[in-house]
Amino acid sequence: MWKTLRQIARTGIVTQPPPTGDGSLRLREALQADIREILGRALCIRVVDSGSCNGCELEIQALNNPVYNLEGLGIRFVASPRHADLLLVTGPVARNMDVALRRTWDAMPDPKLVLATGDCAATGGIFGETYATRGRLASVIPVDIVVPGCPPAPERILAGILAAIRASHAHPRSR
Amino acid sequence: MPLRRWSAAAAPLAGSPGTKQIVVARENWRARAQEIAAAGGRLMALWASGPAATGRPAPRTLYAAFVLPPGLLVLTMPDDLAHDEYPGIEEVFPHASRMQRALFDVSGWRSSDPDVRPWLRHAAWPADFHPLIHETAPTAAEEPRPDDYAFVRVEGEGVHEIAVGPVHAGIIEPGHFRFSVVGEKVLKLEERLGYAHKGVERRFTELPILEGHRLAARLCGDSTVTYAWAYCQALEGLAGTPIPARAAWLRALALELERAANHLGDLGALGNDAGFAFGLSQFSLLKEQLLRATHAAFGQRYLLDFVVPGGTRADLAPEGARALSDCAGHLAQQTRVLRGIYDEHAGLRDRFAGAGMVTPALAARLGLTGLVGRASGQAHDLRSDAPWAPYDELAPGKAGATEGDVAARVAVRFDELFESCRLIGRIVRDLPGGTHLAAGLPTPPEGALGIGLIEGWRGPVMIALEAGASGSIRRCHPHDPSWQNWPVLEHAIIGNIVPDFPLINKSFNLAYSGHDL
């Protein structure tokens, strides 16, 4: 226990703007303010890997590390689509995932915000549209924001989340 | 005939050093596999080739690659055209079963294995479409249908089923797990995989052979360097062009960075799954620092497309070298502190020890491989058993344990992490001079087969690459060590409680995308 406490004290508070790309601190502040104002509570995200290579997942997981500290911004990954404000999808929509993806989307409450994360979800990527993949996510469900990159860096995913929240506020979709 | 006698006629294959090939007649196929097993050989991969989806028709051929020190032995069986089925070897090597089922799904060639359930094919395309032999893909006009896979049911009083996935609560890849339980105790687990199937073997045949490394780099994102190196090793072997020494060292640097990043991620997640969130925050911070040092050195956090035919995309500048060696020193020092904390933490010890046990005997029988295998007494690591350049010079130490539980898998990760940190420091210090990229790889001769074989962080990854006409790919078969290890996870969970599954599953940390092809 003593060792653990010492290690915590030594590590200190590391949440900080990343050295790459300016404006990261501003991005964090803007995101926090928008979540508070628009939602008035934590933003809940459901992630569906529709057949990614797992590269995008690694960068999404990084959002939970102490540097990006997603929880501290009022964003949580949730285990059920029924509580999700935003669906974050990776991969070129493997046809074997088609049913599971649509079911998740159907189970979400309106407005269903959708973020296509990574080149695969954006365009089908190198896998394209084949007997096994449907290609871009937008050909399967409506997409609000696209975050390109292979894989996109965590701060780009954060910026995408912010853009999705703003888009939903500016043009609420009615279904 | 004894193995020594018939295998003497094997001819060298391009690519991974020590790889040989021998043609075997259909009637000897199973006997040869048995003799290899008796000699301690292990099945690596199984695939078929031709007639290609986009090439000229050719008689089909069956391949099986075995690890038989000092190298790989590839048995090749031309179709005798008199039988519809080939002899299955699942009774000799149990993990051959899923490979044979997958082979039928993509190549339409059935084995004698009584389990004829599809493996990679769900309900998304018709059963009579085999993507590697049929040129025209079905038009997927109909509504997607759910897959009704025939799970094996466990009958008995008080037995009920729990189904999980393919979408999971956490940020992980898609797969389905069907537990049969009594109370909380697991009687049986059956896995259903293939959800991430992206048709990559067919996709390869549409790419120029000099571009295939880009797809190889995207088969399994956590092992991008491993796969790209395996592909390039096969390709460079086919082209007969060795890579510059500096390129080989830079690739090894990238491979050890990949190993370290994955081990850091796993050690944090394992702590977290055992209720120690502190471990996750500490290790995920170290991982972030490593990714940033990698970015400082090569301009990328994850090294997709860093390994290219002939060498590496980028060179290492002095500032980058400093960032990496400083980071490796820092990681080693911090990890030592954290290991002390993990070792002393009673809660962690409690959850890790004895969980998800795979004894060395079971591991040997089921062919458990890679990192997880080394935690169950399977002391194999290609980096030291069959070293390719520069590992012959680097001479890495081999980690291992025999307890075969989660604690052993944690211990092996710690040991390998320290060794990777040491190797990163050593490579940066002793990096040979010269160019990092050989110019102009010649087009490989049509029909030639090359094998790439690289020990990644998860285990050995193999790529079989067959050149087509004028710079095309006739066939490319990637093999992930998860094919060996997924079936063993079904055994490891028996007798454990359901709430321990996430921890045990994480301690294996197997690939979905890399496996699902």
Ligand code: SF4
């Ligand atoms: S965008 Fe790149 S990293 Fe993400 S899933 Fe596709 S290939 Fe992998």
